[in-house]
Amino acid sequence: MMAPLECATAAETAAVPKGAPLLKDELDIVIPTIRNLDFLEMWRPFFQPYHLIIVQDGDPSKTIKVPDGFDYDLYNRNDINKILGPKASCISFKDSACRCFGYMISKKKYIYTIDDDCFVAKDPTGKPQNALEQHIKNLLSPSTPFFFNTLYDPYRQGADFVRGYPFSLREGVPTAVSHGLWLNIPDYDAPTQLVKPVERNARFVDMVLTIPKGTLFPMCGMNLAFDRDLIGPAMYFGLMGDGQPIGRYDDMWAGWCIKVICDHLGLGVKTGLPYIFHSKASNPFVNLKKEYKGIFWQEEIIPFFQAVSLPKECTTVQKCYIELSKQVKEKLNKVDPYFDKLADAMVTWIEAWDELNQPKAEANGKK
Amino acid sequence: MMAPLECATAAETAAVPKGAPLLKDELDIVIPTIRNLDFLEMWRPFFQPYHLIIVQDGDPSKTIKVPDGFDYDLYNRNDINKILGPKASCISFKDSACRCFGYMISKKKYIYTIDDDCFVAKDPTGKPQNALEQHIKNLLSPSTPFFFNTLYDPYRQGADFVRGYPFSLREGVPTAVSHGLWLNIPDYDAPTQLVKPVERNARFVDMVLTIPKGTLFPMCGMNLAFDRDLIGPAMYFGLMGDGQPIGRYDDMWAGWCIKVICDHLGLGVKTGLPYIFHSKASNPFVNLKKEYKGIFWQEEIIPFFQAVSLPKECTTVQKCYIELSKQVKEKLNKVDPYFDKLADAMVTWIEAWDELNQPKAEANGKK
Numbered sequence: 001m002m003a004p005l006e007c008a009t010a011a012e013t014a015a016v017p018k019g020a021p022l023l024k025d026e027l028d029i030v031i032p033t034i035r036n037l038d039f040l041e042m043w044r045p046f047f048q049p050y051h052l053i054i055v056q057d058g059d060p061s062k063t064i065k066v067p068d069g070f071d072y073d074l075y076n077r078n079d080i081n082k083i084l085g086p087k088a089s090c091i092s093f094k095d096s097a098c099r100c101f102g103y104m105i106s107k108k109k110y111i112y113t114i115d116d117d118c119f120v121a122k123d124p125t126g127k128p129q130n131a132l133e134q135h136i137k138n139l140l141s142p143s144t145p146f147f148f149n150t151l152y153d154p155y156r157q158g159a160d161f162v163r164g165y166p167f168s169l170r171e172g173v174p175t176a177v178s179h180g181l182w183l184n185i186p187d188y189d190a191p192t193q194l195v196k197p198v199e200r201n202a203r204f205v206d207m208v209l210t211i212p213k214g215t216l217f218p219m220c221g222m223n224l225a226f227d228r229d230l231i232g233p234a235m236y237f238g239l240m241g242d243g244q245p246i247g248r249y250d251d252m253w254a255g256w257c258i259k260v261i262c263d264h265l266g267l268g269v270k271t272g273l274p275y276i277f278h279s280k281a282s283n284p285f286v287n288l289k290k291e292y293k294g295i296f297w298q299e300e301i302i303p304f305f306q307a308v309s310l311p312k313e314c315t316t317v318q319k320c321y322i323e324l325s326k327q328v329k330e331k332l333n334k335v336d337p338y339f340d341k342l343a344d345a346m347v348t349w350i351e352a353w354d355e356l357n358q359p360k361a362e363a364n365g366k367k
Numbered sequence: 368m369m370a371p372l373e374c375a376t377a378a379e380t381a382a383v384p385k386g387a388p389l390l391k392d393e394l395d396i397v398i399p400t401i402r403n404l405d406f407l408e409m410w411r412p413f414f415q416p417y418h419l420i421i422v423q424d425g426d427p428s429k430t431i432k433v434p435d436g437f438d439y440d441l442y443n444r445n446d447i448n449k450i451l452g453p454k455a456s457c458i459s460f461k462d463s464a465c466r467c468f469g470y471m472i473s474k475k476k477y478i479y480t481i482d483d484d485c486f487v488a489k490d491p492t493g494k495p496q497n498a499l500e501q502h503i504k505n506l507l508s509p510s511t512p513f514f515f516n517t518l519y520d521p522y523r524q525g526a527d528f529v530r531g532y533p534f535s536l537r538e539g540v541p542t543a544v545s546h547g548l549w550l551n552i553p554d555y556d557a558p559t560q561l562v563k564p565v566e567r568n569a570r571f572v573d574m575v576l577t578i579p580k581g582t583l584f585p586m587c588g589m590n591l592a593f594d595r596d597l598i599g600p601a602m603y604f605g606l607m608g609d610g611q612p613i614g615r616y617d618d619m620w621a622g623w624c625i626k627v628i629c630d631h632l633g634l635g636v637k638t639g640l641p642y643i644f645h646s647k648a649s650n651p652f653v654n655l656k657k658e659y660k661g662i663f664w665q666e667e668i669i670p671f672f673q674a675v676s677l678p679k680e681c682t683t684v685q686k687c688y689i690e691l692s693k694q695v696k697e698k699l700n701k702v703d704p705y706f707d708k709l710a711d712a713m714v715t716w717i718e719a720w721d722e723l724n725q726p727k728a729e730a731n732g733k734k
Binding site: 123191 | 514525546553559568573582584619
């Protein structure tokens, strides 16, 4: 069904009836940016109850304006260097991959991350979509990665498991990741952007599904939520941008890593609703320059991830991730020496994560 | 988005603008039935250009009335016995599983099969849905089983492969099966029917997707199309109904078999659009009696199919199916002696199929 190709106005969004905000004190919104955050005005009714973590990319002397009334912490490159010291090397610069610093510094159980060129989408009836609320619903209901349900999310009101769905699998598994979509400007690579400059996504698919175990997907970081406790340490957005041979693969890298780890640990990854309204296409020529190595590297990286096997001893996300870094070093450095550096950065990331996120008992001085 | 919970009237369907019917001489519609086929009146504008194969179940002395103007062949039990001789034992009696005789006797490349309690569904705008046309579109466009595309069918108008989708996989693979869905009465098992007697499916999900490689799904035979040349010999609906300990698992059985064979041969299976309007729920008490063995057997059958591995030498559907029958005999007969009988029937089915479907060169007397 076709949704209108315009975003909701602030007034339309304000008029949506709202209940108490879900998980108010358990979720941070992470926004990477280089500009003033006027876009938050459009999200005010949905985001204002939550704490924001703003990761300022680029020149740290620039001041980022945040609309009044939002509760936030802002970290620029100087802050990141101060907090992480030499380990700051694992956080990308001049690339939205820097957002993963926000995942690390958060103390909450859940993260929602959104780009600053994303606005409130409407469904085909014109109703503004509360993307965050839908992500939370996705995260709080189980996933079904082991068998496909032809009516999609079986836990949704009005749906269920269909005939032939094994009863032993109907409890589902915990959901670690909720991947949302985009109306208007679709998330295309540079070649597709160049070939289809005017294509817009107006199709509103009213559906959430679990991506089956063993299946990889292209995870986009534009509109993404996850459970830090379940998968946080694997949500590393890699080395991109300044000084690196590649860009625009930060979320893809994280997507491949989280998927194989979720599959190994028996956790769920959902995709589908909610939509945001993606307002403007990035420059396809600039994108092509950032992407072109990724476009051929991925032809070898994806078979690598499809074949990854994690040993039984990997019982935590950290252990899985360290093991994955070893396999990256061993198997992908023949693709390019970059992967050697990336494998090291994966280890640094885990060290930094563990430093900032000590087990609660220890952090409290208890044992 | 919600679709109206009423089917389209004959007049509404007649008013839908139609192009030339697709694959008119290459597709048969297979309908298993025990009653007069008045339901065809509602489908007339969509089905009339095609040849129907009606498989009459139950008492062969009963006359099935078919509305005027349809081109059809009707086979009752006597016909099946006459055509197949002793091999008729593989065709179920007093169960809609008998429909697979129609797949075998057809000489066309494509099959669409539909139940006689299925009517024309409407989308949320009220437009009658030409289910057959959508199935044909699904079958004629490729599938993408090796990597998930987050905007679903990448070949659909207005959609494409998203950023991060490997270019080497964008050609896709041939589509062997198109599994359609149902508005109004959902395809629930007896326990779910009993617990949710009034639940109706009004949600119209405007989407088709490829079920990823390695993922099983519950295939429903109510609204199903496939390519006989690619997968026909695996579309066996098993031994159900009269004289058998189980019913209502005919399509499930076929679904598990075709999926592992499609995965092995590199063929695609799609699910989603088109919807039909399913008019009435079958009796849950009767269903429970038919299903209850299946409900616990499937807990062992599904892990069996998830673990099935077919050797490289299995390069045709027939070879795959014979190999599968051996594995069924070996691994599932510990579940119940029924599977021994079923494994034999799978072999008989292939023998009967090959008898009726000799390679074209041979059938023409050429070599």
